[in-house]
Amino acid sequence: MSTTDGGVSNPDGQGSLTTVSIKLPTFWTDSPEVWFLQAESQFAIKRVTASMTKFHHCVAALPQDVATRLIDLIRNPSADPYAALRARLVNMYTLSNFQRYQALQSIPVLTDQRPSELMDKMLVLLPEDEKPGFFFLGLFMDRLPADIRSHLLTESIADPRKMATRADELWTVRGRVNTVQSLSPQDFEDIALVSRSHRARSSSSRARTSSPGPSTTSSASSSECWYHRKWGSQANQCRSPCSYSGN
Numbered sequence: 001m002s003t004t005d006g007g008v009s010n011p012d013g014q015g016s017l018t019t020v021s022i023k024l025p026t027f028w029t030d031s032p033e034v035w036f037l038q039a040e041s042q043f044a045i046k047r048v049t050a051s052m053t054k055f056h057h058c059v060a061a062l063p064q065d066v067a068t069r070l071i072d073l074i075r076n077p078s079a080d081p082y083a084a085l086r087a088r089l090v091n092m093y094t095l096s097n098f099q100r101y102q103a104l105q106s107i108p109v110l111t112d113q114r115p116s117e118l119m120d121k122m123l124v125l126l127p128e129d130e131k132p133g134f135f136f137l138g139l140f141m142d143r144l145p146a147d148i149r150s151h152l153l154t155e156s157i158a159d160p161r162k163m164a165t166r167a168d169e170l171w172t173v174r175g176r177v178n179t180v181q182s183l184s185p186q187d188f189e190d191i192a193l194v195s196r197s198h199r200a201r202s203s204s205s206r207a208r209t210s211s212p213g214p215s216t217t218s219s220a221s222s223s224e225c226w227y228h229r230k231w232g233s234q235a236n237q238c239r240s241p242c243s244y245s246g247n
Helices: 032-045 051-060 064-069 071-075 081-093 097-106 115-125 134-142 146-155 160-181 185-210 226-234
Strands: none
Touching: 032 051, 032 081, 051 081, 064 071, 071 081, 097 115, 097 134, 115 134, 115 160, 134 146, 134 160, 146 160
16 A cells, blocks of 8 residues: 555554654643644644554653553554554543542632633533533632622523633723722822823923914014014024114
């Protein structure tokens, strides 16, 4: 059977290895199923189909302690090495239902994360065939600030994703309000001072722009130059013709 860019396996799963540009992340012991889903997406993109090729890419991404536990499988691959490796790792590191329950219970109260990020972490811990019910949503709301929780309780949202989206909106509004409330009286005074200074500079600039310059001609009622009309006896310049008596 011919090989493609990533290799096509022989019927016995022992296809020849081919050079493929794939860099898998280090194996995630806390999310083995998610890690394999990501790995298989890369295999699909690169058209890797040979079981042995997949096997060696995955082994290369294992940390030392995990690879040590699989030394027997690595030294003596089975007829379908990738499938055997996947099944072994998923069985070793997939949490039991009770462990999932403990992990959900131990998630800390929300601090610097958005509510949707918290929801993502909690949904990953649910068993694949488990639908989020009222207990799950209660755990989620328990970890939200009290003001956001009180809003959600009045809106009766049952879908976890929609609840997280609504919580994100409330979280954003809450952050803006807290930013304003955190300003001290001195901060408000400084803001007002800067605003007044800015307005004063703008007014002065407009006044200078509208003032007549030295080239402006004398009015009909006076033949004094602009400098003496403006400054009188304090003028230190004069432009002829000027009828100022002190000249």
